[in-house]
Amino acid sequence: MIRQATNLFAFWTVLGSAWAWFVPPHFLWVVDGTFQPFGQSLVSVLLGVIMLGMGLTLSPQDFRRVLTMPRAVAAGVGLQFTVMPMAGVGFATIFGLETGLAVGLILVACCPGGTASNVVTYLARANLALSVTMTLASTMIAIIATPLLTGWLAGVFVEIDRWALFRGMVTVVLLPVIAGVLLNRLFPTTTARIATISPLASVIGVVLIVGGIIAQSKTLIIEHAGVLLVALFLLHATGFALGYLITRWLGFAEAEARTCSIEVGMQNSGLGSTLASAPSFGAQFATPMQAALAPVPSAVSALYHVVIGSLLAALWRRFGGSSETGENE
Numbered sequence: 001m002i003r004q005a006t007n008l009f010a011f012w013t014v015l016g017s018a019w020a021w022f023v024p025p026h027f028l029w030v031v032d033g034t035f036q037p038f039g040q041s042l043v044s045v046l047l048g049v050i051m052l053g054m055g056l057t058l059s060p061q062d063f064r065r066v067l068t069m070p071r072a073v074a075a076g077v078g079l080q081f082t083v084m085p086m087a088g089v090g091f092a093t094i095f096g097l098e099t100g101l102a103v104g105l106i107l108v109a110c111c112p113g114g115t116a117s118n119v120v121t122y123l124a125r126a127n128l129a130l131s132v133t134m135t136l137a138s139t140m141i142a143i144i145a146t147p148l149l150t151g152w153l154a155g156v157f158v159e160i161d162r163w164a165l166f167r168g169m170v171t172v173v174l175l176p177v178i179a180g181v182l183l184n185r186l187f188p189t190t191t192a193r194i195a196t197i198s199p200l201a202s203v204i205g206v207v208l209i210v211g212g213i214i215a216q217s218k219t220l221i222i223e224h225a226g227v228l229l230v231a232l233f234l235l236h237a238t239g240f241a242l243g244y245l246i247t248r249w250l251g252f253a254e255a256e257a258r259t260c261s262i263e264v265g266m267q268n269s270g271l272g273s274t275l276a277s278a279p280s281f282g283a284q285f286a287t288p289m290q291a292a293l294a295p296v297p298s299a300v301s302a303l304y305h306v307v308i309g310s311l312l313a314a315l316w317r318r319f320g321g322s323s324e325t326g327e328n329e
Contacts, residue, residue, distance in 0.1 A: 006199045009119050010310035012207050017303050020211035021218060030212030031277065043212065046205040047274045048176045051139075053198030054115055055180015056191050058136065065133045072127075075250060076134045076260040079243055081145050083264055084109045087238045089153040091231040100285060100293025101228055103154045108272035108298045109235060110149040112138035115202055116306055117266040124313035126258035134263045139177070142268075143169045146275075158290075164280040172274055206270045206302065213273050213299035220296055232297060236305045240265030240312060258316060266305045272298030 005012075020027040029035065035042045088109025092102035113135045121131035147165035154160050184191045214221065221228070243264030247257040273295050275281060282291030 002197055002200050006119060006203055009116050009203050010306040012203055013210065013303055013306045016207035016211040017214055017299075020215040024215035024218055027208070027211040027215040030208050031216045041277065043209055043274050043277050044172055046209055047172045047270050050115070050202045050205045050270060051173050051176035052180045053195075053202045054135075054139075055177040055182075056184055056195045056198050058177070058181050059184060060181075062132065062136060065129065069130060069133065072130055072247075072252060072256050072260070073134055073137050075247055075252065076130075076243070076263050077138045077141060079246060079260060079264045080113060080134075080138050081110070081141070081149065083242045083246075084235070084239050084267065085149045085153055087235050089156070091234050092157075095227045095231045097227065097231060098224070098290065098293060099157045100290035101224060101297060102157045103150075103160075103285075104272070104276050104294040104297035105231060105235065106154040106157075107146075107150050107276055107294070108267050108269055108301045110142075110146045110153070111268045111272045111275075112142035112146070113263045113266055114206075114268035114270065115199070116206070117262050117309070119199075120262050120266065120306070120309040120313050121259050123310065124258050124262060124316045125255075126262065126316075127255045130256060130259045131263060134259070138263070139173060139268070142271075143174050146271075158284055158286075161280065161284060164278075165275060168275050168278055168280070173271065209270045209273050210299050210302040213277070213295050217292065217296045217299065220293055221300065224293070224296070228297065228300065232300050232304050233308075236265050236267075236301070236308055239267075240308060261312070262309055266309050267301060269298045269302035269305065272301065 016027075030042055030046075033041070037045045085106070088106045092105045097105060115135060117135060118128065118131050122128050144166070146169060147160075147162040150165060151160040151162040180191075184195075240261050244257050244261035247260040248254075252260070276295040276298055281294065282288075285291040285294070
């Protein structure tokens with residue numbers, strides 16, 4: 001039952017986004033500061049819970065698995081942090097996005113793959129073990145790569161405080177994941193029970209974050225919808241397409257190419273939303289309006305990539321046949 005509900009991630013994201021769009025007050029409490037658990041914004045806490053859930057499902061064997069499929073992991077992660085960031089800055093420039101939107105687009109493009117990619121990989125009959133390993137690897141590398149790449153590429157639009165971004169990555173990504181892994185190691189029986197519901201909890205967390213930002217930014221989205229929607233569609237379409245084509249060109253099997261396509265095309269938009277919503281990030285902009293625009297690309301991105309990924313998975317399942325699962329090492 002829980003797994004079936006989790007597999008409907010795209011449906012819940014679309015439903016939550018539509019709900020937030022038509023009835024914004026139902027989601028505004030997520031982002032308006034009404035609730036501040038532990039003195040932190042609710043968005044940051046929700047993302048921390050999502051990353052903790054990821055950690056609860058991990059064991060030392062998951063980290064060692066990176067060494068068993070080095071070429072596939074290196075290819076996927078390498079494409080994640082080259083194709084998407086370059087496409088992000090390219091489309092932000094081509095479409096002449098306003099500063100806040102441009103920086104927000106580049107930020108989400110520099111984020112790692114999200115756990116939703118694991119669900120889509122399963123639905124696409126691709127290599128689930130590789131997907132989980134790539135998500136883990138890109139998430140760990142992103143602690144350093146995301147601040148550096150965002151500072152470098154978005155620095156064309158506004159000076160980025162890389163150190164503040166790094167602190168945010170440590171707080172909402174690294175520490176919760178480490179805590180989850182330690183809990184799994186120390187209390188395996190208890191965490192095994194929790195881990196059965198943590199994927200669904202992660203889905204709920206992402207839907208709440210995305211819904212909250214859409215509710216808060218509805219007016220801004222309407223104002224900039226045309227160019228923003230096109231830029232974000234092209235960003236994710238580029239990631240899915242090149243992730244598949246380049247890995248096939250490199251000689252990887254169909255299952256691995258599908259997996260890399262999904263991992264590259266799907267970003268951790270919840271992380272992008274959280275980082276862009278941080279007061280320290282907003283303080284970098286010249287006006288409050290530009291700061292308010294920064295989280296918008298991540299919210300729209302979350303809707304886009306799960307819909308595109310789910311449609312692609314459905315096509316692969318229907319017309320792609322069963323896939324090979326060798327790592328082609």
